[in-house]
Amino acid sequence: MQQEAPAVDTTATDGPEIEIRGLHKSFGANHVLRGIDLDIARGEVVCVIGPSGSGKSTLLRCVNLLEEPSEGRVFVGGTELTDPDVDIDAVRRRIGMVFQQFNLFPHVSVRENLVLPQRRVLGRNKAEAEAVARKNLARVGLSDKSEAYPAQLSGGQQQRVAIARALSMGPEVMLFDEPTSALDPELVGEVLAVMRVLAGEGMTMMVVTHEMSFAREVADRVVFMDGGVIVEQGPAAQVVGDPLEERTRSFLNRILDPAAAEAPGARGEGPPAPPR
Numbered sequence: 551m552q553q554e555a556p557a558v559d560t561t562a563t564d565g566p567e568i569e570i571r572g573l574h575k576s577f578g579a580n581h582v583l584r585g586i587d588l589d590i591a592r593g594e595v596v597c598v599i600g601p602s603g604s605g606k607s608t609l610l611r612c613v614n615l616l617e618e619p620s621e622g623r624v625f626v627g628g629t630e631l632t633d634p635d636v637d638i639d640a641v642r643r644r645i646g647m648v649f650q651q652f653n654l655f656p657h658v659s660v661r662e663n664l665v666l667p668q669r670r671v672l673g674r675n676k677a678e679a680e681a682v683a684r685k686n687l688a689r690v691g692l693s694d695k696s697e698a699y700p701a702q703l704s705g706g707q708q709q710r711v712a713i714a715r716a717l718s719m720g721p722e723v724m725l726f727d728e729p730t731s732a733l734d735p736e737l738v739g740e741v742l743a744v745m746r747v748l749a750g751e752g753m754t755m756m757v758v759t760h761e762m763s764f765a766r767e768v769a770d771r772v773v774f775m776d777g778g779v780i781v782e783q784g785p786a787a788q789v790v791g792d793p794l795e796e797r798t799r800s801f802l803n804r805i806l807d808p809a810a811a812e813a814p815g816a817r818g819e820g821p822p823a824p825p826r
């Protein structure tokens with residue numbers, strides 16, 4: 551029987567799980583990524599922050615070749631995605647991606663949203679796909695919604711289904727592109743809680759987010775991008791708490807509104823909201 555890959559394979563490997571070298575991406579005359587070098591270790595959680603248009607989503611999309619880099623190399627688990635001879639579909643299966651929009655199939659149940667991709671893409675039999683679906687719905691706390699349709703769920707629940715769907719494919723790494731940006735504020739926490747559990751399990755994660763609380767509390771490393779380059783990176787306590795670069799500082803000042811931090815009722819610690 552075909553087994554689902556474990557969330558983390560601690561037996562492998564020496565090199566980084568994600569390796570990005572000299573990555574450039576242009577859309578016509580718009581040179582969006584201007585030489586990105588980034589290594590992400592197995593089990594590491596990296597948050598990518600930066601102003602709108604700085605190239606964060608494009609970077610993420612280049613990591614699973616939803617966008618084709620104009621120049622540079624990308625490796626996942628030691629396999630070069632940018633090698634023209636690579637079986638890109640096979641490599642992509644090792645990479646789970648969660649978007650701002652959940653993109654669930656609206657006309658089938660939650661359970662079938664998890665089962666169908668496993669059957670179509672991985673060729674799993676029905677019983678096995680159902681078992682994996684059950685396991686991953688439990689993992690995101692939605693076992694009781696298995697027979698519901700997406701429209702019957704809240705946005706937070708739909709995003710948790712989208713995460714469970716990605717996990718059902720047994721990925722080695724998970725990419726999150728602003729996974730909470732489309733959610734009402736009261737629903738953000740439940741999605742972050744699921745991501746926090748995954749991080750605790752040792753999943754390799756690359757997360758584009760404006761959620762500074764998540765970056766501070768969960769990320770092993772924060773990468774600040776501006777103008778298509780990495781301006782600075784390091785532990786969240788440094789990059790978010792005490793940035794070295796003026797560009798990082800002014801970005802953080804813009805999003806972490808000091809007025810809100812000092813508002814009556816604020817406790818003076820942790821990031822104010824909004825933005826989160």
Ligand SMILES: Nc1ncnc2c1ncn2[C@@H]1O[C@H](COP(=O)(O)OP(=O)(O)OP(=O)(O)O)[C@@H](O)[C@H]1O
Pocket residue numbers: 577580582600601602603604605606607608609
């Ligand atoms: N498919 C595309 N075709 C043309 N231009 C694109 C495409 N995707 C992104 N861009 C451009 O690339 C630039 C960077 O966009 P990107 O979405 O990567 O930035 P971002 O940092 O993720 O911004 P945001 O925080 O607003 O999502 C923008 O100027 C955008 O218009």
